[in-house]
Amino acid sequence: MSILGSYIRLTADELARARHDPDWVLACVEGAVEGTAGVGTDRPDRPDRSYSTGTAWDALGFLTRRIGxxxxxxxxxxxLPWSGGGEVWSYGPPRCLTPGQVRTAAAAMAATGGERLVAGAGPADLARADVYPVDAWERGASLEGVVAHYEALLPFFRAAAAxxxxLLVWLS
Known part of the structure; x- marks a missing residue:
């Protein structure tokens, strides 16, 4: 089983609720996992409401930290507060990016293309840094998939910022 990185967009009112109602957050995420992200939220399910980076989440974290x-x-x-949550929160509590942080991230992503993200880094660097999934990097996996997720995140972040x-962020 793989560890996957996921996002769901929240309105400012939904974020306020998420900060005080862990059961509501769990219902939102369970809905996103089941493909019904609108359940328990103020908006109907839309394809642009959630995104998953798959197993690229840790590489994205490593590469973005590396460039400041x-x-x-x-x-x-x-x-965010959480009350367990079984399998959904098996890798820790959900976290969020505020609307201001989403705007900051969208601007930084727009200024940092995928080529700059991976410039000077290769699979061996990720393996040495123990970036998940380490075995893929040890086998020399390409960073193309990571770049593809990064470039797909840009319109997702831009739309959320607009x-x-x-954004609610979690690993499952």
Whole structure:
């Protein structure tokens, strides 16, 4: 089983609720995992409401930290309260990016193309840094998939920023 990085967009009101209602957050994420992200939220399910980086989340975190990115797009910034959550939260509590952090990240991503993200880095660097999934990097896996997720995240972050949305970030 793989560890996957995921995002769901939250309105400012939904973020306020998420900060105080861990059961509601769990319902949102369970809905996203089941493909019904609108369940328990103020908006109907839309394909642009959630995104998954698959197993590229840790590589994205490593590569963005390496170039001094202003926001942790891979893990989020603020931990949200949680009450367990079984399998959904098996890798820790959900985290979020505020609307301001989403705007900052979108601007930084727009200024940092995929080529710059991976410039001077290769699979061996990720393996040495113990970046998940280490075995893939040890086998010399290409960074193309990581770049593809990074470039797909840009319009996702831009749309969230344009709508004034926050992002819920979690690993499952």
């Amino acid at each position: 990115f202003p926001v942790d797009i891979a893990h989020g910034e603020e931990a 709508d004034g949305d926050a």
